Amino acid sequence: MTLDSILEEIKKAETIVILTHETPDGDAVGSSLAMKIALRQLGKDADVIIPKYSRTFEFLPDANKIKAESEIKKYDLAISVDCSDLKRLAEGKEYFETAKTKIEIDHHSINTMFGDYNFVNPVAPACCEILIGMFEYFGIEITPELGTCIITGIITDTGGFQYSGVTAETFEFAAELLQKGVNISNVYQKVLSTKTRANFELSRIVSNRMEFLEDGKVTFTYMNLEDEKNVGAEEGDHEGLVELGRNIEGVEVSIFIRQKEGTEGYKVSLRSKEYVNVADVAIMLGGGGHIKAAGCFVQGTVEEVKQKVLSEIRKVLK
Numbered sequence: 001m002t003l004d005s006i007l008e009e010i011k012k013a014e015t016i017v018i019l020t021h022e023t024p025d026g027d028a029v030g031s032s033l034a035m036k037i038a039l040r041q042l043g044k045d046a047d048v049i050i051p052k053y054s055r056t057f058e059f060l061p062d063a064n065k066i067k068a069e070s071e072i073k074k075y076d077l078a079i080s081v082d083c084s085d086l087k088r089l090a091e092g093k094e095y096f097e098t099a100k101t102k103i104e105i106d107h108h109s110i111n112t113m114f115g116d117y118n119f120v121n122p123v124a125p126a127c128c129e130i131l132i133g134m135f136e137y138f139g140i141e142i143t144p145e146l147g148t149c150i151i152t153g154i155i156t157d158t159g160g161f162q163y164s165g166v167t168a169e170t171f172e173f174a175a176e177l178l179q180k181g182v183n184i185s186n187v188y189q190k191v192l193s194t195k196t197r198a199n200f201e202l203s204r205i206v207s208n209r210m211e212f213l214e215d216g217k218v219t220f221t222y223m224n225l226e227d228e229k230n231v232g233a234e235e236g237d238h239e240g241l242v243e244l245g246r247n248i249e250g251v252e253v254s255i256f257i258r259q260k261e262g263t264e265g266y267k268v269s270l271r272s273k274e275y276v277n278v279a280d281v282a283i284m285l286g287g288g289g290h291i292k293a294a295g296c297f298v299q300g301t302v303e304e305v306k307q308k309v310l311s312e313i314r315k316v317l318k
């Protein structure tokens with residue numbers, strides 16, 4: 001079984017690196033740190049390499065041990081968490097490619113199975129939910145520190161238990177974590193309810209620019225590098241802006257595009273409410289994701305990107 005092989009590889013490895021996707025969200029950072037803490041119980045001191053992440057997650061146990069890069073260039077084992085393909089590992093790609101053994105643990109429906117061992121469950125609402133099952137199988141004790149990282153991924157990827165991917169098991173895991181002393185309400189407050197001032201200022205800007213298209217079923221808005229500069233935005237300050245459109249009555253698809261530094265284009269974020277599969281739309285544009293939350297990169301000006309994305313959405317909008 002893959003899980004037994006994964007445990008065997010972990011036990012064998014002397015140097016281990018944990019990697020995740022670029023512009024990491026709570027599930028990416030939470031999964032990485034949960035893996036680091038779990039491996040410590042197995043007697044392994046693994047490096048977590050995340051070049052940039054939001055300060056929202058700085059409260060997480062062991063976050064102060066996250067490295068931006070490493071002097072080790074060839075690890076015995078690389079473990080990728082919450083990442084659907086090699087390209088999205090961005091700066092971590094090299095560490096993954098050069099490692100002797102490569103393990104990939106993920107929950108994206110479109111996954112390129114880029115590891116030697118791929119443990120992918122596309123119906124899990126968060127990578128952290130896969131990890132808790134895996135750790136229990138490995139006999140790892142779910143301590144409050146480990147549980148704090150895990151619940152962070154579950155809370156952020158499910159929008160606070162609201163998305164349809166949430167199952168009875170999700171609540172069972174949450175109940176178990178609560179019993180083990182994890183302060184869920186504190187994590188919820190920190191990662192979902194608290195907004196930075198810059199995030200709030202950006203929400204004003206993108207709300208003002210919000211357009212209602214296709215009989216109000218689609219919203220579109222955008223943000224440029226200049227906007228980020230004007231409000232003093234930091235890493236992660238765009239989080240949640242794409243939800244503004246989707247939360248409006250009658251809207252099925254929300255499109256939010258963000259100018260990407262050093263490119264001639266925009267990072268596109270897509271969210272749907274009931275029936276549109278935005279992962280399919282993102283794939284047509286070279287990206288990927290989940291049925292109701294997906295993304296891609298599209299070259300062009302705001303207007304060009306808008307038209308390219310809209311033409312794909314029109315094909316799937318009822």
Ligand code: AMP
Pocket residue numbers: 021084088108242268269270286287288289290293294295296297
């Ligand atoms: P975002 O809108 O950036 O929050 O991304 C929504 C979901 O789509 C996340 O699960 C991402 O991992 C995934 N995603 C975003 N951009 C891409 C991309 N370029 N390729 C593959 N998956 C993506």
Ligand code: MN
Pocket residue numbers: 021024025027028082
């Ligand atoms: Mn993620």
Ligand code: MN
Pocket residue numbers: 027028082107125126127157
């Ligand atoms: Mn995730």
